[in-house]
Amino acid sequence: MAEERIGVYVCNCGTNIGKVVDVAAVASSAMEIPGVAIAHSYKYMCSNPGQEMIVQDIEENKLTRIVVASCSPRMHEGTFRGAIRRAGLNPYMLEMANIREQCSWIHDDPIAATEKAKALVHAAIQRVKFNEPLESRTAPMCPSTLVIGGGVTGLTAALELAEAGQQVYLVEKQNHLGGNVARLDLTAPYLDSAQDILRNWISRVERHPNVRIFLNSELIELKGFNGNFKPRLRTEDGELLELDAGSVLVCTGFKEFDASRIQQYGYGRLPDVITSFELEAMLRQGKLQTKSGKQPRYVSIVHCVGSRSQEFHAYCSRVCCTTGLKYAFEIKSALPAAHISNLYSDMESFGKGCEEFYRKASEARTSFVMFAKNQLPMIREADAGENCSMLITVQEQLSGEEIELPADLVVLMVSMEPQQDASHVARLVNISCDKDGWFIESHPKLDPVATTTDGVYIAGACQFPRDIPESVTQGRAAVARILAKVAQGNITVDAVYSEVQDKLCSGCRTCFSLCPYGAIEYNAEKHLSHVISAVCKACGCCAAGCPSGAIKVRHFTDEQICNQIEGVL
């Protein structure tokens, strides 16, 4: 190892690290370690001058390996790998010591923290000596896309991909396209007809030569990996069909909350307590009436049914406030004499044009009755002789009075829930669900439509309650991601992945059950397991579990890890 020349760079991170850790002392202690040719501290290593310092040192001092002691590698590993690549080194000849999140941010004692930083840097130096140059590889990319779900998100995405000249397979479980939007009458806040919006979309998708639509069909298996998926469908006729798709876009949408779960609203028991979707159906048919065929004089709209509750869903379904306001307009235009009240706990009519919409609903004489989240209104049948069919008792928050509202028709703004089979779909395409059952995105802010499985994207209300514009935006965002990959023509396979050494593998398949990404194939003829490098995320479960020690994770070799451990000690 005598010929290795290691450069060590210790970052102040402004004052983030420097105010607790004596970075100059860390740098000078690194100088004493054999193999270290140069050690510097600097205010911001990630800045352009900081990176330039590394590049220049590599060139002038013939450095062969680099250690950067700064923040978490999650933040800037890519930055520094890029810098040393520019200087002609293999990017994997870099090691980072996290002396910010794992040191300065969590310790107060400067002396102890500095000692800990020295140890972390020492460990990184010991490890980097054993790092091996690695290269990422490329694999061919199939340009077609499988879109799961034919709602407004899937339709938008399918059309966008098809217009870009790519083949799309659109799979829809139901016998028609349109999803939940097909159940709506008008859309808020501009009161455009949902049917008009959809009809245009659907006919364009249906006519498009690049889109193949599978109605009444389901995905039953997804084999393959990013760029080369092999989805298997069960089609309308019960046939099994295998397709080739480079990317998979999941836009399976939502279903509505079962309102009968809230006993005191009487859904299912009182005939004129209906859900928002049932009201939409009435509005579409132009028959706004009670079960007994009368015109309702008092209509109450109850918000947050299943949303924002300890018992059901803690999250806000986001679209119901504005939709409830929309009903005020629709009901007023059908029945001008009707009295409309909104029973709410918070009014959150957000988004473009929605505050104005709220104001207009208010001016159109809709009353707003506030209940406490822990004290839901109670709906009961009115006694004979009353001028209404139901009475709603509310502990009204803004007047402080317990009030009784007359009602002939009660509309429950049911919350949005993940589809019944969301967890099944998640398993099929190998993505995860959060505690409520929504699909989890790769990064909530920076990568909202990708997932932790490369090549599988999510968009629309399968990820969280979304309105139409947001769903459409997400659908198009996912298309942009897919088309960017298609334009490259190849997929890049990370250089870090597991490898099975065939001569040590006994074919026990322990690794097969441990792999969370389905990256391990089994060759029954040779009795050998094999890692599909494009699918592997290098988590190391297989390597740790292999009873024969046959699996090696590139960039995480036993040698590297043992030396790192020794270094820290």
Add this chain to the structure above:
Amino acid sequence: MAVRANPDLIDELQGFGAKDVVKCYQCGNCSAACTHSDDPYVFPRKSMHYLQLGLEKSLRTSLDPWLCYYCGKCSDQCPRGAEPGETMMGVRRWLTAEYDFTGLARLLYRSWSAELAAVLTVALLTGAGFLSFGFLRGGGNLSVYDGPGAFLPIHAIHFFDWTMGIILGALLSINCLRMWHFTMRSEHTAPIPLSLYLRHLLLLPLHFFTQKRFRHCENKTPWATHLVLMLSYLTMLTLIMVFLRDMQSGPEVNWYAHSFGYLSAIGLVTTSILAVHGRLKKDAAYHRHSHESDWMFLGLLLFVSITGIVQHILHRFGFPMAANITYIVHLMGVVPMLVLEVPFSKWSHLAYRPLAIYFAQLQLAAQAEGKVPLGTPAKPQPVA
């Protein structure tokens, strides 16, 4: 016991001038801006909400509207242009109608033509009555204004004034009693011991004469104008009811009485012209909206003041016949103004406002002494 919401209440109140209440979204900026709004009398927010929800009973039993003087701060602060100040004004009109047992107030407030017809009828009856009295039972000669043989003898006018005063006072008292019944005997308010009523009785004249609460409004102009108007009116009323003899005899000027008369005449004319000007210009919130009853009130006040001044001048300058005719015309304004406005319309607030302050003080005192529970609805439950 749950309060039944009456969604039609808002329609009714719109007839009383509460037009923009639907715009309110209960942010509470109005109550925060108001110097008088304080727990448990939180207004205008709460009154606005009672109205939006149709909580008729809560509104009827509330003292809040009378604790507001309409300085207009709330309306200026309202982010939605809901004009809370004007709503409070509308609620006061509605409450006046609710307190009035005859139902006349409701009719006059809600129908401009009914109000006009009522004023004209009373005016014509007054004119005809005084003319026939003058010819048949009085001096019989229109060109005698005062002294022996006067067309309208002072003792007769005196008798008429007092009779009318007693009748109107009785009507207003009945309405005040109803106000007490609604606000102090509701299920929200436990009975208050008589001793407390007596202990705080002085609040009534105090607030009646000084209007010191009004002074606490941030905008002082309305208070100053209102005080001048009220004192001028009161002075004139006292002069007429008690010192009519000194006022009417002449033609020489009785300075000890007339100096007061001149001052109050100046006060009445100036303040009513200021109010008319403000209502036409509409630049202050409290003048932005004018109900028909506001114009009728100002119109009658100006008419009465000017005819009063004119008949006085004609009398002093030796035109007894013209003075007599102007006097009858003047009475044709005075009588409808008092008969219609005092128990059934805007003038009634001279009683309701001090009473509300008195009642509110009683409720607070009773609460402080722990004798009775808080005289307001239960507070909202804290949200867990």
